[in-house]
Amino acid sequence: MQELIAQIINGLSLGSIYVLLVTGFNLLLLVAMIIHFSYPQVVVFSMYIIWSVLQLTGNNLVLGIAAGVASSVVLNLVSAPLFQKVMSKRGEVDINATMVLSMGIGMIITDVLSHSFNEGLPVAFPDSLSSFAPIVRLGLISVQVGQVWSLGVGIVVVSAIFLILYKTRAGRAFRAIAEDPEGARLVGIPILRTGLYSYGLSGLLGGIIAVLLAMLLGSASPGLGEQVAHKVLAVSIIAGLGNLAGGLVVGLLLGILEAIVQGYISGSWSNAIAFIVMLVVILAKPKGLFGTRL
């Protein structure tokens, strides 16, 4: 029983990574109608910026976090016009062109990280940001600070994004531009400014995710983004594209499933089994478990 509880907690921790990344992924879907397959690579880039600034400033957390958030915002704003240009039909998700474009961006990011930061080696964050020391430990059961933060903030962030997008004027404006730019212009929504705000919001979220992942994982490597990108896309599809609450639930469930498989069956089968379960779900419910929100 103790092992089961420990694995569920581990699963929630792993799931919180997926939740955070899927939330950012879904946000870009909702405000810009793009499939940013390499969104995890963008987040990892921000993690590296945090690390670099921490190195330069003697582990000044405030500056490091600010730099990470700023870099994510800048990267989103810089890539925004590229995505807008390739979308053939505005108002519809163009998986193909945007996915391939984001793959190109991901390739550049991963290779730059392999060349230009810490000689391509993984980077480890200081204990002041990331500590594996548990706040609660009972036998096999252990809860760490990073796990509490990432799960807690993950839930708060999903709720906050949901409120912004569906309950505020600004959020409605973001979604209007994404779904029908001409219609949005006709009703007087300033396209450029609102579009910048929407990309900025997703950049801000990306920076927050980078900080939380640094706390949770304690380190980052150039290939980290690629390792999770397929699962992030899969979680979004299974939950229902653009479904924030669905992404939260499915992300956590996937984490728990992986933890249970690794704990009780086999580590090398965890990916295959996770995807088989997702496959069965998608065949039964092609629009996702909770339906799309686009």
Place this chain on the structure above:
Amino acid sequence: MPLELYYFLSITAVNILLSWALYLPYRVAHLHFITVANMAISGYAAAWLVMALHVPFGCALLVGFALGGIIGFVVSLFIGDAPTFAVVIVGFTFIFISRTVIENLKAIGGAMGMFGLPNIGGNPDTHRLIIMVTLAALLLIVGFLLHRFEHSSLGRAASAVFMDKDLAASLGVDIRRLGMLLQTVSCTIAGGTGVLYGFIYKSLHLDFFTFALVGIAMTIIFVGGYATQWGAVVLAPILYGVPLLFPPAVQEWRIVIYGAALVLVLVLKPEGFITRRFVVSMESFLSGTRKKRNTLSREEI
């Protein structure tokens, strides 16, 4: 033929075939990544047949095609008319499953891989000749079939499905059957390609069939031109060959250059280099030239 030219041509041929295998289901907006898993499964199966059971290469190749086709057909029963995203998940799932099964099967080398696939025909020169001839034949056959498909009612139906699924259905297109057909043929092509891929290297390793291969094929299709089969033919040799010519200092940044080129092309020419309009105009030009020649000959008479 110089050896490096043999490898360049044969690997380019494989990349073209894999791109065509992805292109075909994409005509109905399906990103059918299962093709990479098909390559791995058929490649390993054929290699095992040749090495363990001494089955002739030709038979093993046919088995590879058949295995790919069977897997493609069975899977298509479930996803023939599924949304694009479901098809993507199926592809990912099969890639993970195939990798996990192969790495745990000691009979086919497991995580170590398979070594020492024999020369077809008994010596390296004959082996290379057979591989090149087979690849050339496959390119011609598949290219011809694709060309006929494009100019048939099936091709027009696929275009209709790509543009508007509901409208296509209302016009009487059997979306499910069409999807099943394209997926099955796609997996068949991929299966045979996987066998040839293994025999080009005369060894097999799991890392020959990764998501990176999916990335290569996707890039070839989308940068080359996703609306026509000719994009793959043009871009595959360029994508593979040009980086080989970079000097060492530039090679170091090859992947950044490659990614930047990909982004630029997608931004400036979203349909890719070879568009449908370009192909149609080329075809008109060629048929116009033929008409003129025929007219002249009549006049001369």
Place this chain on the structure above:
Amino acid sequence: MKKALGALIVAALILAVVGCQQPAPKEWDIPFLNSLTGQIASIGAYLEWGADQAAKEINAAGGISGKPVKIIPVDTALDPQKGSTEMARLVKNTLVALGPVPEPVIMAAMPIAVENGMPSITATTSLEYAQKFFPWTISWFPSTQDRLAPLVTAWAKQFSDLKKVVQFVENYGPWPGMADAHTAGLTAAGVRVLDPVEVPSDAVTFAPLVVKALNEKPDGFVFVCKPGSAAKLIKELKSRGWKKMDHLLLFSSADAPDLYATGGTDLNGAEIYNYINPGIDNPRWDGFKKAYADSHNGEQPPSLSTNYYDAVYMIKDAIEKTGVTGLSGKLKAERKLIADYLQNVKGFHGIMFDWDMKDGIPTNKPTYIFKIQDGQKVLVQEVKQ
């Protein structure tokens, strides 16, 4: 008339033969098929550095048979497609090559070298891979079973309270075979080897694996996985109260900069085995360390950095001792000479120790067990085969 024609033909033939004989090369070009871009670019960089350092020293001492040596980097980018095409290009005129790195590229490219009779030293892979391509390569390591079982036995015998061990094993290349050799060694030491815990190659968090392992209540662990994964597993173990750090043994492939970059001081006390002893006191090694530190912000050279350094010196010995000329007309014969020499080298002076090769397999390389302390390895014991 006929005589004049005959003389003309003979003269033309002589001219043709003389014209075809290329002059001897002015330098020895040794291509190195390496992963300089892609996921293991950081490893490729220091492997390249080691080879370049050897070339620099050799040239400073007069070169090979009086001619300078140049290492030509050939990036295979961890891509079998690129690796095979580059090898196909090289086999035309290359006398001897280094690499390829790593295993997928070896699998794609080495068959080409074998088919064309070109020796290429793969100094970072196991015997199980290398021997498939004998005699056109050599193994840098002895047989896994012969080498690892006594090593792990020696490690286990340090601890009287080590009764049960769990291995974390990643399913990559020869690693499962190495885990089997560990099992044999542990069993020989009277230790019960519990069910291994499989480490997925793309694992991001490791808590589920550690919980599974701890649930078996072992007294120690052996790590047979990527360096970064091993470091994270150890951090997770420590966070769950694991105290007996010396009851943790990392395998040699984990001894890479990734391990120390990720694990930091959390690794202190853990033990690791490898084939080179950085604490050795000899002028060549001291010079190597200093040169590496000077060009890498004071860092210590990673364990694999000497492999291709030694490989270049081995090629130097092969060329000089067999009288190889580098003439293109003698390429096939001279490649064979080099390959035969490499297969059975006697008393090769490596940077750290001397060793012999017998039929491509090293026979007397030492292995060491170290304790990790603040990113450095402190010798615990040397284990002879």
